[in-house]
Amino acid sequence: xxxxxxxxxxxxxxxxxxxxxNDGFSGLKKSLAMKPTEVIDQVxxxxxxxxxxxxxxxxxxWSFIPQSEPVKYVTINADxxxxxxxxxxxxxxxxxxxxxxxxxxxxxxxxxxxVYIYLRGEFWDVAHKLDDCIEEMRKKGYVGKNIMKSGxxxxxxTHLGAGAYICGEESALLNSLEGYLGQPRVRPPFPAQKxxxxxxxxxxxxxxxxxxxxxxxxxxxADAFKSIGTEQSAxxxxxxxxxxxxxxxxxxxxxxxTFRELLYEHAGGPLHDDIPFKAMLPxxxxxxxxxxxxxVLDCPMSYEDTPKIDTIIGSASIIIMxxxxxxxxxxxxxxxxxKHESCGKCTPCREGTYWLDKVVDRIxxxxxTPDDVKRITDVAANMQGTTLCALGDFAANPIIHTVxxxxxxxxxxxxxxxxxxGD
Amino acid sequence: MAIIxxxxxxxxxxxxxxxxxxxxxxxxxxxxxxxxxYGWVNQEGIEEVAQMLxxxxxxVKSIAGFYTMYSEKPKGKYWLQVxxxxxxxxxxxxxxxxxxxxxxxxxxxxxxxxxxxxxxHVMCLAACDKAPMLQCNFHYxxxxxxxxxxxxxxxxxxxxxxxxxx
Numbered sequence: 001x002x003x004x005x006x007x008x009x010x011x012x013x014x015x016x017x018x019x020x021x022n023d024g025f026s027g028l029k030k031s032l033a034m035k036p037t038e039v040i041d042q043v044x045x046x047x048x049x050x051x052x053x054x055x056x057x058x059x060x061x062w063s064f065i066p067q068s069e070p071v072k073y074v075t076i077n078a079d080x081x082x083x084x085x086x087x088x089x090x091x092x093x094x095x096x097x098x099x100x101x102x103x104x105x106x107x108x109x110x111x112x113x114x115v116y117i118y119l120r121g122e123f124w125d126v127a128h129k130l131d132d133c134i135e136e137m138r139k140k141g142y143v144g145k146n147i148m149k150s151g152x153x154x155x156x157x158t159h160l161g162a163g164a165y166i167c168g169e170e171s172a173l174l175n176s177l178e179g180y181l182g183q184p185r186v187r188p189p190f191p192a193q194k195x196x197x198x199x200x201x202x203x204x205x206x207x208x209x210x211x212x213x214x215x216x217x218x219x220x221x222a223d224a225f226k227s228i229g230t231e232q233s234a235x236x237x238x239x240x241x242x243x244x245x246x247x248x249x250x251x252x253x254x255x256x257x258t259f260r261e262l263l264y265e266h267a268g269g270p271l272h273d274d275i276p277f278k279a280m281l282p283x284x285x286x287x288x289x290x291x292x293x294x295x296v297l298d299c300p301m302s303y304e305d306t307p308k309i310d311t312i313i314g315s316a317s318i319i320i321m322x323x324x325x326x327x328x329x330x331x332x333x334x335x336x337x338x339k340h341e342s343c344g345k346c347t348p349c350r351e352g353t354y355w356l357d358k359v360v361d362r363i364x365x366x367x368x369t370p371d372d373v374k375r376i377t378d379v380a381a382n383m384q385g386t387t388l389c390a391l392g393d394f395a396a397n398p399i400i401h402t403v404x405x406x407x408x409x410x411x412x413x414x415x416x417x418x419x420x421x422g423d
Numbered sequence: 424m425a426i427i428x429x430x431x432x433x434x435x436x437x438x439x440x441x442x443x444x445x446x447x448x449x450x451x452x453x454x455x456x457x458x459x460x461y462g463w464v465n466q467e468g469i470e471e472v473a474q475m476l477x478x479x480x481x482x483v484k485s486i487a488g489f490y491t492m493y494s495e496k497p498k499g500k501y502w503l504q505v506x507x508x509x510x511x512x513x514x515x516x517x518x519x520x521x522x523x524x525x526x527x528x529x530x531x532x533x534x535x536x537x538x539x540x541x542x543x544h545v546m547c548l549a550a551c552d553k554a555p556m557l558q559c560n561f562h563y564x565x566x567x568x569x570x571x572x573x574x575x576x577x578x579x580x581x582x583x584x585x586x587x588x589x
Contacts, residue, residue: 343489
């Protein structure tokens with residue numbers, strides 16, 4: 001059953017007429033007939049949690065917006081730049097109206113004057129598609145003045161970034177949208193507060209996948225949504241599987257499905273039949289790497305269960321590595337990513353990623369020592385909790401766990417060389 | 424030709440300016456227009472964007488420098504950005520990127536002598552299930568291998584020659 005990737009079941013659902021015929025805009029219609037606070041309550045009751053990675057309850061986030069503020073905004077985070085994540089792109093390409101409808105539901109709930117969709121710059125074609133969809137909606141009275149004759153006015157705009165991972169961080173995203181460098185802001189004030197959001201107004205920032213769930217919740221009811229998934233992780237989730245599997249791609253499954261079911265039944269098992277799975281990054285480059293053993297495979301994919309295997313589900317960008325992979329090389333790839341993407345504002349992240357890259361390179365080159373392996377953990381530990389945004393932690397987490405969970409892979413690079421005869 | 428007063432861009436510029444609460448917010452879309460006109464973000468483009476937004480050229484230049492999709496030097500007609508991040512690399516993207524550079528005879532970030540192709544590697548492009556892949560002038564080209572790439576290079580060369588002879 002699909003809530004989000006409905007394009008796989010319904011041909012041409014990216015056409016407005018087809019979308020309308022398949023319950024399109026009925027969640028919005030029902031919302032507009034309710035009080036805004038009732039919409040927030042229904043989203044709260046559904047148990048929907050933010051799909052961008054943090055898993056914060058969506059309705060609670062919306063309720064933080066002070067109703068007394070005259071100007072409020074919704075910003076949709078379509079920056080999708082986490083290594084291994086490619087779900088929001090499929091939602092926008094194949095089911096764009098559902099995202100746009102969800103954005104208007106959110107806008108109505110907080111009484112926002114406009115929605116800005118911040119897309120990563122590389123989603124050039126996707127942004128133009130959304131622009132066309134918005135114009136189709138305007139012709140039919142779903143966007144602009146007096147939406148569906150309800151008296152509610154709201155505009156939707158797209159904004160293209162230009163290649164910066166950090167702009168997926170909500171306060172950096174807002175800076176970027178305002179035409180400043182995409183660097184995180186000091187909080188408080190938080191985006192939901194006056195002074196902290198877009199143009200200093202109270203702002204909700206939500207991920208594409210989160211928002212695309214809202215039409216279902218408002219149309220079918222909170223209970224229908226809550227009946228899918230687990231106690232603390234309601235609904236479905238799109239799991240992006242990449243790396244060493246036979247059938248990589250997006251899989252929308254109820255939360256609480258096990259990694260085993262995802263990887264064997266849906267993603268087709270190991271890419272090469274004779275090379276078993278070795279490791280998994282379940283939350284892209286920013287979550288802890290884990291060995292793919294039975295305990296991990298049998299873990300349900302939910303916000304509450306993944307901490308039991310010492311990792312997180314995050315944005316569910318699941319990168320699979322088989323036994324052919326040297327985890328030292330993975331550490332090197334991941335740290336090069338964060339070194340490139342560190343915005344440079346906070347010293348621990350800017351310098352830490354730079355030094356980690358140097359140390360890992362040295363180890364890879366065969367010039368490292370066992371002390372260098374310890375140094376990785378030392379440097380990374382000094383980045384945790386010392387930066388304005390989570391990127392410092394994101395860079396530190398996986399690297400610490402590569403060393404912790406795969407010590408042998410590092411040890412073989414730094415083993416003392418046997419003295420050659422005659423030395 | 425300039426972008427200010429250029430009928431090709433007038434409607435788009437006005438639309439972007441109308442979208443936001445502040446003029447400054449339009450700096451990113453206008454930089455894309457400057458890049459489209461000049462092929463890269465040159466000083467002339469920076470000054471025009473600054474003039475339209477009542478900003479200092481230095482402020483505009485800092486934005487152009489921060490984001491990787493604004494090029495601060497001229498590029499080939501086809502700007503090929505190969506993803507070599509972890510998920511793509513697990514599927515051979517590093518080898519593919521190295522092969523492509525050799526095939527075109529360029530170093531990292533370099534442009535072929537005929538000005539046709541620039542090759543560089545980039546971080547995750549959100550197409551991890553379709554590796555190896557690249558972006559050509561911001562359009563995605565996925566599920567690549569050497570044979571497919573050779574065909575594409577030939578096709579793009581032909582396309583550029585036709586355009587030049589028009």
